[in-house]
Amino acid sequence: MNDLDPGLSAIVSERRQLIGLAYRLIGSLSEAEDVVQETYTRWYALSSAQREAIDSPGAWLTTVASRICLDLLGSARARRERYVGEWVPEPLPGRFEWTTGRPAAADPADRVTLDESINMAFLVVLESLTPAERVAFILHDVFRYAFAEVAEIVGRTPAACRQLASSARRRIRTTQAAPAPIARQADLVKDFKKAWEAQDIKALIGLLDPNVKAVGDGGGLVSAALHPFEGREQVAAYLMEVAHKTAGLELLERTVNGQPGLVLRKAELTVAVYAFHVTGDRIRHIWGVRNPEKLRSWTEA
Numbered sequence: 298m299n300d301l302d303p304g305l306s307a308i309v310s311e312r313r314q315l316i317g318l319a320y321r322l323i324g325s326l327s328e329a330e331d332v333v334q335e336t337y338t339r340w341y342a343l344s345s346a347q348r349e350a351i352d353s354p355g356a357w358l359t360t361v362a363s364r365i366c367l368d369l370l371g372s373a374r375a376r377r378e379r380y381v382g383e384w385v386p387e388p389l390p391g392r393f394e395w396t397t398g399r400p401a402a403a404d405p406a407d408r409v410t411l412d413e414s415i416n417m418a419f420l421v422v423l424e425s426l427t428p429a430e431r432v433a434f435i436l437h438d439v440f441r442y443a444f445a446e447v448a449e450i451v452g453r454t455p456a457a458c459r460q461l462a463s464s465a466r467r468r469i470r471t472t473q474a475a476p477a478p479i480a481r482q483a484d485l486v487k488d489f490k491k492a493w494e495a496q497d498i499k500a501l502i503g504l505l506d507p508n509v510k511a512v513g514d515g516g517g518l519v520s521a522a523l524h525p526f527e528g529r530e531q532v533a534a535y536l537m538e539v540a541h542k543t544a545g546l547e548l549l550e551r552t553v554n555g556q557p558g559l560v561l562r563k564a565e566l567t568v569a570v571y572a573f574h575v576t577g578d579r580i581r582h583i584w585g586v587r588n589p590e591k592l593r594s595w596t597e598a
Contacts, residue, residue, distance in 0.1 A: 308340065311355050315362050321435050322366040323373065324386035324420050326393075326594055332369070336362045356446070363432055363450045370428035381517025383525060385584045386420040387591040388570040391552030414439045417554045417572035417584050422473050426465050433458045434465035474576040479556065482575040486557040489573075489580060490548055496540050498533050505529035506579035511536070516588035519568075532583070539585075543569075560595065567595040 312333060319329035336358055340348070351357045377384045393415075413419055414435070423431055432451055436442040437458070444455040444462075451458055476482065485504060492500035511532045515521025526535045547562045553572045561569040570592060574582035586592065 308337075308354055308358070311358050312337075314355075315358060318359065318435070318440060319362055319366055320387075320389075321414055321420070321423075321439060322363070322432060323369055324424065325591075326387050326389065327590070328369065332362055332365050335365055359442075360450045363436065367428050367432050367451070370431060381515070382521055382523040383512045383514050384424075384516075385512060385514035385586050385591075386417065386424070388417065388558075388572055388584075388586050388595075389415060389554050390595055391555070393594075412555045415554050416476070416556050416574075418473055418476065418574040418582060419469070420554070421582075421584070422469050425468060425472070427461075429453070430461045430465040430468075433461035434469075437462045438466065474574075474581065476556070477575040477577060481578070482573065483550075483557040485575050485578070485580055486559065486573055487550065490550060490559055493536060493540055494548060496537060498537055501533040501536060502529050504580055505532055506576065506581045509579070509581055509583070511583040511585070513585045514588050514591070516590065518589055519587045521585070521587045567592050570595060 315333045315336060316326075316329050319332040320326055323329060323332070339361055340354075340358060343351075348354070423435075426434065429451055433447050436447045436450065437444060442450075444458045447458040447462075448455045451461075453461070477485075489501070489504050491497075492504060507529055508527070509529050509532050511522075511526045513521035513525075522535065526532045543561060546568065549560045549562060551558055551560045551570075553560075553570055556573070558573060559571040560567055561571070569585055569587045572584045572586075573580055
């Protein structure tokens with residue numbers, strides 16, 4: 298079993314990075330896995346001669362996966378316009394960790410760390426970008442591809458790709474407040490859990506930013522708020538409604554997209570995952586995902 302062909306082994310070893318790339322590009326683990334499957338299907342559809350002529354199989358796979366994602370992003374907007382209620386990226390259990398496997402490029406542009414690039418707040422902001430902006434930004438700022446490489450993937454000039462990434466970077470900086478340190482986030486989420494379980498609305502209000510926003514995602518498959526709640530009194534009141542409806546269920550502290558979060562379980566079934574964005578000493582955003590199609594990776598989490 299250890300005599301795997303070196304060439305095949307190198308191809309298989311790219312899978313982890315490809316899934317990490319595709320997830321960041323489209324915000325769905327299940328769709329990311331489909332993208333990688335299609336990428337490998339196209340690789341094995343090549344003749345032996347065609348594969349041997351490819352100098353860097355890893356680069357070829359990345360190019361194909363990125364282009365598939367670019368096409369998907371183009372159609373995703375139309376699909377999300379038909380989505381019932383709010384669309385939230387698929388939450389990730391703490392066991393998912395991906396690395397780029399690439400050295401830092403010489404380009405002096407700001408970098409986004411891998412941890413930052415999977416937190417829910419970051420992924421939500423990415424949804425506001427155009428498909429080309431998103432691909433150029435993720436490939437360059439997160440996965441450290443030079444703009445010349447990005448240009449070949451996106452089908453634009455290096456200068457155009459640099460502009461796309463710069464535009465994305467500005468939008469992210471202006472719309473996403475810096476998160477609090479992880480330890481502070483953990484403390485606030487722990488306090489939030491206690492207050493929510495105790496149905497202590499006054500304590501909840503004290504943990505929320507005055508401009509807090511809560512978003513639910515049921516996808517039309519289960520009940521969830523169709524529109525966001527804003528303001529700490531409104532959000533706290535809504536949370537009280539949820540607490541009444543879910544009394545008796547188990548609320549657990551878990552890592553969600555690399556940050557402290559909560560998971561609601563009924564028996565051994567995950568029925569909701571909550572991600573938070575904490576700034577300073579208050580919770581600024583709450584995302585509650587209840588769509589069962591987005592919770593499949595939590596079955597064994």
